[in-house]
Amino acid sequence: MVEGGGRHSRHAAVRRRTRAWPFLLAFVLVAVAVTGGLALHRSTEAADKDSPSDTTPSVDLAARATAVDNVLKRRAQAVLTGDEKAFLADVNPADTKLVTRQRTLFANLREFGFAKLAYQQLAQQYDDAITRKHGPSTYLVAIAMTYQIRGIDLVPVRAMLGYTFTKTASGIWMLVSDSDLDTRLPKGSHEEAWDMGAVLVKRAPRVLVVVEKGQDQLATKLVGMAGSAVKAVSKSWPGGWNGSGVVIALDDKVVRGADYTQPKNAEDALAMATFVYRTLPGEVTGAGERADSYVVINPNNRAKVDARTLAHEFTHVATAPYGPFAPRWMVEGAATYVEFLPMDGEQDLALTRYRQDVRTKYLATAKALPPDATFFDQADSSYPLSWLAVDYLFTRYGGVEVGTLYRELAALGTSQQERDRIMLEHLGLTEATLFKALKTAASA
Template identity: 25%
Template sequence: MAGGGRAWASGAVGLCLLLLPLTGCGGGRTASGPAMAEVQQVLDRRAAAVLGHDQRAYTETGTRASYADLRAVPLAEWSYRLTALHPDGAGATAEARLSYRIQGYDRAPVTTDRALTLSRTADGHWYVAADKPGRKAGQQLWDQGTVTAVEGAHSLVLGVGQSGDTLREYAGLADTAVPAVSKAWGTQWTQRVVLVVPRSLNGMAGLLGAPASNYRGIAAVTTGEVSEANGGSSPSKTGAGSGRTPADRVILNPEAYAVLGSVGKQVVLTHETTHVATRTHTSAATPLWLSEGYADWIGYLGTGRTAPEAAPELARAVQDGDLPEDLPVDKDFGFTDDPTKLAEAYEGGWLACRMIAAHWGQERLDAFYRAVGAHQGRTGAVEDALRGELGTTSADFTARWRDYLTDQLGE
């Protein structure tokens, strides 16, 4: 298994405003009117300070801790939209939607919910006392500490708690992955990738808003912003994409990734970069055996790895007489307590794509992938693409795949 599962996933001035009475001062009630407008203006000034690299102006709007943590991130946009304000004694809590875009990488902003704690100075000025992830939102990297940024020829690596040498190594691997993916898939994508490297597995889980146990042993995941026009901004798994790639991220699990050899590290990053490149042609109709198998197929190109070397778990099963009856289904790619079954699912998808390239050719493999993703509706996509692009049926394809497993993995 090359990678892991996917988690799909936006001139400062320092004037503070005089506090006007909150509308509806009872605890737990939502404020509106002038109070909302005042707090929004404070957040607008705070955003302008971030973009203007004006620490003094930022500090005048509230806590300055996060400013130093995100200062290295090359931002093109940063804005807050206040969505709710709740009075709480002398202060308030607020809910806001943060939108930001990384310069040169994001085609559209990343959006995420934030929970703000607001206080007042003695003379009645609002300020931000705390800015944290919203109740159902994952962390941003700068929530975990000071971000270091390293830019490569085709990549931006953002890390917390990582040495500059490590981040430069990862940038080099990403810079190798991008042209490799373009050579196989084509150049109709951004041809740039953002790598996010937290301090630990727990940091990775915090970014994804999920338990760490879900990602233990998973070297990396790819996330992507889902367009609001396509149903909101929550992350989604690869295979249920929006047809756009406004802001993809490759998030590394530093604990699992660090123990890989040089070939393994490169395969993982090439695999994840393939997801970035193919997501405009990946839809709800694309089965995970195809999206993950295709990413592994590109990841292993040129490595010289044989089928048994790259698919050891499935090779063991075949040699033990446990030949799969069918291609892996999406639930087989879920993160469970059975890493063998998960590995077999990835390996089965890779060998299916490898078989298509060997028997029908790479151009037909690419056309098949695009045809499945372009299908109108979730049902019948694979069957229609098999007939239209490969001239075969699902039953015949599965039989060929089973024979291919025996041929490639049997003793």
């Protein structure tokens, strides 16, 4: 118990600091994604009014839309049936680099095992430089990729990409670029694992792990840890969890919503849960409608990840569909609470001693629960105090009440007034009086 307590205390300081930035980045990227998504659609609307190509008789818009739709349908069907030749048939054969990238993309997509896959034109984009590069028939378009990974995604989800097509002399619409729109797409809604280099996908029940091709040993290790973490979250989260854990552990430092080129992330973060969308940012709502999350591991800190790391992130995955408005202390406190519970393959932690350590080291000098605005600036104390608050709620009110409270706060807690109203309704406490209750319990 003493050894476990010491180990746990070190993790409270060190591991919590490494966890501070993942959720922050995910939260910030949602805001970026919203702006990008809205800008993407607004620029299209403006261009539709002003672009001369829309009124040029030589461009048959209906025929172009139909032709490109057919290309997209052929490509989706080719992935589902394993027909590489059909997937590459509409790719410019003169661009050998593009063909190579597309061949890798096809192989990667086949690795994931899609139950459903479709591509849909969203909106034409305009860029004079790209038109000059590819010719007057250039058609630059944002594409929605709707997919459902077999045994993983509970519902179909969407990502975004951009394609450039041109019309050949024989009247065929051909894909000439798959990257012209990359810098204009909303962050967090593209740069998927299958868009990188060649990958290896390894599965287990409710688990999918993505690594660089050839890294079989790493994949096997992560599948084992992810399996333990999925079981832990399913068992411990109120009402259970029937979702799946997707773990992406590539050498690339920018994947989905994770950006490990940022100095603080590169140094401190172990992993982060990145949002998966039912509808894309700016498509139906500004922030997009979340369906799930995939976990992306920091390649710089890969060796430090364990089953507890993944249980923390999978708790974020389980709660992602609830909404974005829960207090940060609830979000991170709940994930840390599940992370610290008994788990297959992991040493039990001395929680009684840790609880007392948190009260002595952090609660004694704190003035309130960690506020959202400075949560990550004071991560060494924010995470332990958040765990203590959620631990108190589970002990005093039970898991069902905590789960219900979390759902309502995440969906409706848009202001301090709303948060206090919801907490009073469920607990008879506000955030301020909850903090006082923690103080009282510590002195009892």
